[in-house]
Amino acid sequence: MEGFRPGDKLVLATHNKGKYRENAALLAPYSLEVLSAGDLGLPEPEETGATFEENAVLKARAACEATGLPAIADDSGLAVPALNGQPGIYTARWAGTDRNFFVAMKRVHDELGDNPDRRGFFCCNLSVAWPDGRTVSFEGRVEGTLVWPIRGERGFGFDPMFQPRGYGVTFGEMEPEKKEAMSHRAVAFAQLAGALLRKP
Template sequence: MPSKKIVLASNNAGKVKEFNALLSPLGIEVISQGLLGIPSCEEPFPSFVENAITKARHASKLSGLPALADDSGICVDALGGLPGVLSARFALSDQKKDPSDDDNNALLIKKLTGVSQRSAHFTCTLVYLESADDPEPLIAVGKWHGQIIESPKGQSGFGYDPLFFVPELGKTAAELSAEEKNSVSHRGTALKKLLLELQQRISPPSC
């Protein structure tokens, strides 16, 4: 199958790796927008879907390629759904202009100190555009439910994975292999929903 290049509207190396693993069977190569010299765009909206569409249009317009955008985050019930769309910037402050995963995790642990209700879910909204002006973006949403533990466990994954415990698996997301995570995660679930429609876009049935 010939390779099709898609620009990912993200510079997150973990996401690029996950998407390549998930899409390579379709002959799709996912390229980070940063490798194409495309700067990140603003994400000013309060919802995942609005931010994902904005990021996808930005990346497609500047690259001339089809674009895939993933706006995702963790929503903690005891915090009213926070960090939510602010997940990557949760620990943003005057001192932390570009907070690391460790910074964000440390703040989440602090916010939940003494809190017994620790249910949470990851959510992922995927948007695929064939072009910047695509009037029919493909949109898929996936969720992954679990609990926030009190201290990090595991060395794999990224983001809040070390704090996200999956009861049915008895492990945190950071203790899962890439294959295990992709089979059950919010991103894997959303992508499965997107794949059938994406296949039609990329390889329409012959007449």
Template sequence: MKEIIIATKNAGKAEEFRSFFAKYDIEAISLLDLTEPVEDIEETGTTFEENAALKAEQIAEKLSTPVLADDSGLMVDALNGRPGIFSARYAGEPKDDQANLEKVLRELERSANRQARFVCVLAVAIPGEETFFKRGVCEGSLIMEPRGGNGFGYDPIFVPDGFTTTMAQLSSDEKNNISHRSDAIMKLEEWIKQI
């Protein structure tokens, strides 16, 4: 079985990648699975692409192996695209999904515009080659009361277009079929088949 390193220490995200790559008979190994710890890469970029590349390239160089990194987040129209690249730390350090979600809901209290989208940018860094990117998007809207226990982050308040339930109310298979991460990974399919 082929392997790919996924540059994440987020258990929920790691599980989504494992599920996606399993159908291609590729084992997705997260940074949580490595015996030798990898230090966190500071996300100093100003775009999803820059942050994904920072993680993928630095870890690929350290491990001398192909690395896939993602940077993803929630972009809310009424908040001028915030939290965007700051989604994981929107309420400050340390990372706190519940605090982030509550901050977005507070900021939307007086807004009728609930349009939002999840964005995922994948960067694939292969030592000696140019890093390449794929971007995935899942359009939807936000509700004011969290619903559902499946998923993580902003999933409990995000209703994908065409659905009446939140991401957190969908089964893992349903979510994996429509998510921003799935959209980005499907765009990687040709490369995945080659490895």
């Protein structure tokens, strides 16, 4: 599969500054020119897919068609087995139009109630779309436990509620470099990098 070469230009199809920052940091060693859909003023497509992959492909294709450049899109979220996989693809929507993730975390806590099953996992699908119509997707996940009260002010989204398996701190308490090295996004990115990226 033909990948990217140093100096190539591509679009990260996100308006989420946290996702852009993490993905741009992961791409930095490959000497690519990375643009943001948000900075380019591209409209956000409606996420009508039923899975993380379908939504990621939809976003990547929209950015690719709008710019004529290859695009990488990330669709990710928190899945809670005791809540039948919710919020899942609706993770951002649980935070409301003002993206208040404390509200979303409190909703997860309230809906779990006294259920002893506090498992959760973050899932990330990274999809790449090219102007010739090709798409390819990579998926990563990280398992953990959902804690209450929340802890830490780092990261974004559900990070202060999520304690990854094998660690005594939440993503919200963890040093950003450590979190970014082991996150669901990092797992998916490692697969993408192995298939498509070459260091200069």
